[in-house]
Amino acid sequence: MAEAHQAVAFQFTVTPDGIDLHLCHEALRQVYLSGLHSWKKRFIRFKNGVMTGVYPGSPSGLLVVLVGYVSTTKYAKIDPSLGIFTKLSTHLPISKYVTEEGQRIVGGVLVGTGLWITVTFVMRNILKCLLSWHGWMFSRHGSLSLKTKIWLVLVKLFSGQKPMLYSFQSSLPRLPVPPVKDTVRRYLESARPLMDDEQYKRMEGLAKDFEKNLGPKLQWYLKLKSWWTSNYVSDWWEEYIYLRGRGPIMVNSNYYAMDFLFVIPTSIQAARAGNSIHALMMYRRKLDRAQIKPLMVLNTIPMCSSQYERMFNTSRTPGVEADVLQHVNESKHIAVFHKGRFYKVWMFYDGRLLLPREIEQQIERILMDKSEPQPGEEMLAALTAGDRVPWAKARTQFFSRGKNKQSLDAVEKAAFFVTLDDSEQRFDPDNPVQSLDSYGKSLLHGKCYDRWFDKSFNLIVFKNGTMGLNGEHSWADAPVIGHLWEHVLSSDPVRLGYSEDGHCKGNPHPNLPGPQRLQWDIPEECQTVIDSSLKVAQALADDVDMHIFPFNDFGKGLIKKCKTSPDGFIQLALQLAHFRDKGKFCLTYEASMTRLFREGRTETVRSCTTQTCDFVRAMMNGKATREEKLKLLRTAAEKHQDMYRLAMTGNGIDRHLFCLYLVSKYLGEDSAFLKEVLSEPWRLSTSQTPLQQAELFDLKRHPEYVTSGGGFGPVADDGYGVSYIILGEDFINFHISSKHSSPETDSHRFGNHIKQAMLEILELFQLDNKAKDK
CATH class of the missing domain: 1.10.275.20 (Choline/Carnitine o-acyltransferase)
Structure with missing residues (x-):
């Protein structure tokens, strides 16, 4: 194979005349370029560490302080060292080694640097104190008090210029x-x-x-x-x-993100994989260089970025009592699965990242490979889908040495995992319900053996060019993966694009070594464990009742005209729908972020309140007037917003x-x-998928490039999991999951109740019918 030939850097032969050494210059060149790339990366990390460590100060600020301080003291004829060298000279013969002019310069540099460090320290702690105040969040929506405006100006003043991803970490308050x-x-x-x-x-x-x-x-x-x-x-x-x-993470913990809903940029599987993999690697490059802008509320208030650190090169390693997150600083390859076979694909050649067409070329080679899976290889990933203890024991027993260890390392230390799915998934306008339900289930669990659920995320590219993500939950929460996915979707059809015949732009590489087929030696005893894990996973997957539906009767545009929070409006609709569905209220989980604090993750908003229940009962009461319902709605929505604010502020x-x-x-x-x-138990678990980078999507000019959001499995055996994404002014997409085994739940029935509840609540406001049609 080509890669085997390229791997030989040198050969030598012992002859009567001595040792005949044959060097492979191409291999040595690649070694040199690889080392150069590695040292560049180390330097960038070191530089970024320094820049982040001194923020909101900067090297240019230090230079300004030094020049200004030394110049001012020289002009004013003041000792720039503030007498330091005078005191030292009484104990040390400094004048023998440093001239008087040199003493002034060194003293000025030392004192000026101390002054700069002090100013930076003071600015950082003032910013930390400012960020500890959260009164701005309790201002009325759409209006800011004078106190809040002054506070925002001060935050901007002490936030420094051009922050990097981790610049604010030391300035964020503790929870x-x-x-x-x-x-x-x-x-x-x-x-x-x-x-x-x-x-x-x-x-x-x-x-x-x-x-x-x-x-x-x-x-x-x-x-x-x-x-x-x-x-x-x-x-x-x-x-x-x-x-x-210790239970399966598939369905119970992992979640998914969908592709564009109404359009597929290309139907060529390898081309779609080429652009999306390149976009992911470009995002990783920005992440390594801390060039991604930190998420800011109101474009001013920073949120914690610590969860981004383990996005790539991370895998969840099973243990008997507890799993461990394994993260490596650098990975130059990805792992790819296709028709039961695993491949290692290098992402760099000639000291640079592969271009989209070159990645497509590598994927094409995998798709054209007609070899059969090795014994036990096809279903191997089912170990990551079943219970954790059998996987932990099997990993220790069968994957701790030899070729199995090498191949497992290639998978676990990959930048991320890619599945080239041999099925076709997409939204079908002629069969919207079944097509979306099938698409969601495929992203959530697939065949239970064609996703490596332990990886930080799996990129799944289907045969017809549709794609999606499956994310592991322990290392970070969904908004972090959502930020990455928005970058990929916005880069794919717009910035990278495709040629007229649907391939990635550019040309294949004539000398690019092919993918490396991973080798396994899986004994029958291990195959028995794999089969057992697969049965557990398949039973869990078959029990998932998934329903995804686009709600386009109205969106946040009309909800805002009702002078109500879109999230509060939807949460009230979910409570009304649930009461209709089950005839009772239940403990409700809504996820909110606590990333206003250092290393913050999530907090729970208990959406089922006394005020919400009063509103729902009024809606179910035929004798209640519209004015009474409307009053109760506003009270319930305001209560929900207050609870959301409390959750976000610790x-x-x-x-x-x-x-x-x-x-x-x-x-x-x-x-x-x-x-x-x-x-x-949380019998109703809900979450909004936020669109964090709306500027990347021009939905007015290109409404077809609308994402479908993502979803997750049910939390309780007799409950519902609901995820929703608010897109543009007129579109909301709902993802509903439950279990077939529960006689109390039916995802499609619940979806119909949500539609009815949304329309009934809007009707209370009696908005102009013309406005509804817009």
Whole structure:
């Protein structure tokens, strides 16, 4: 094979005349270029570390301070060292080694640098104090108070110029620990609409007892942790919610992101893979160089960027008791799966990243390969889809040495994983329901053996050119993958583009070594474990009831005319739809971000409130007037917004209760209150997929380039998982999941209830019919 020939850098032969050495100049050239690329990357990381470490100061600012300080002191005839050298000269013979002029320059540099460091330190801490104030979030929507405007100006003033991705990390405040009293009060408030009087009285007693006795003791330890660590929640959340889970991560944890809904830029599978893989690698290059702009609220307030660090070159390694996230700093290849075979594809040649047409060339070679999978190879990835303990034991027993270890390393240390799916998926206008449901299920679990679910993310490219992502959840939350996916989708048809015949632009490379087929030696005993994991995964996948539907009757344009938050409007519709579906209310999870704080991840908004229930009951009551319903709607929507703000500003209740529970376990203390709170199932789990880079998509001029968002599996066996994305002014896409095995749920039925609820709530506002048609 070509790659085997290129791998030989030199050969030597022992002859009677000595050793005859034959060098392969091309191989040595590649070694040189690879080393050059590696050192460039190290230098960039070092430079970025320095730039981030001194931010909001900068080297140019240091130069200005030094020149200004030395010039001013020289003009004013002041000793720039402020007497440092005079004092030192009494103990050291400095004048023998440094002239008087040199002493002035060195002294000026030392004092000027100290002054610059002091100013930078002061600016950083002032910015940290400013970012600790969150009163701006509680301003009325669309209007900012004078206090908030002044605060925004100050934040901009102390934020420095041209920040890089991680520039604000040391300026972000720590996540505060809410008082136990406040958390207990808010919990009881959220539990009241879900309990009858007797249940609530019992829970109130447990809560008050906890607040008075055990709570303060646990709180003390949690406060201590918050002072000692960057974030008192995130490390425990990652470990206990994700890495210690022993069930399958497929469906239960992993999530997916979809392609454009109405258009496929090319139907050539290899070409679509070429552009998208190149776009992903370009994003990684920006990430390595910290050139991605940090996400800013109101274009001013920075959000934490720590989750981006493990986006690439990361894999979740199974363990018997807990998994571990394995991350390598650099990876120059990707792993590709096609028809049961694994390949290692190098992404660099001649010291540069492969161009889209060259990547397409590599993918074409894989697609044309007619070889059969090795014994046990085809279903191998099912190990990542089943229970974690069998996979952990099999990994230790069968993949710790020889060719199996080398091939597994190639997969786990790849930049990311690519599946060339041999099925065809896309939105079919003639069969919208079945086509989208099939597409969503394929991205969520596929055949259960054609995705490497442990990788940070899988790029899936279907036979007809449609594509999507499957993301592993432990290393980061969905908005981070969403940011990456927006970059890929905006780069693919617009910036990179395709030739008239549907191929990537450019020409194939005449001397490019081909992909490397990974070799496995999988014994029958291991194949038995693979078959067992596959059965577990297939049972789980077959039970998923998926329904995806585009809602285009109206969007946020009309909702804003109702002077209501679009997210609050949709959450109320979900509560009304759920009550119609099941005839009862349930504990509801809505994810919100806590990335206003350092290393922040998520917090829960408990969307089912007393105010929401009052509104739903009014909607179900034929005797209630429109004015009464409208008043209750506004009250419920405002309550929802307040809860969302509290969650984002570190005053949510669920992460606090979770950490208090962990401390109680470490101390060996039992709390009936905490145990009962954390055992309550989330029968309605919801999440909005935010469009974070709207400037990348011109939906007015190109409405066809609208993404479908993404979704996840159901959290409870008898509940629903709902994800939605608000696109443009007139479009909302819903993703609903549940389980066929539950007699209480039906995703399609629930979808119909959501449509009905959305239309009924809009009807309350009696907007002009002409406005609806726009």
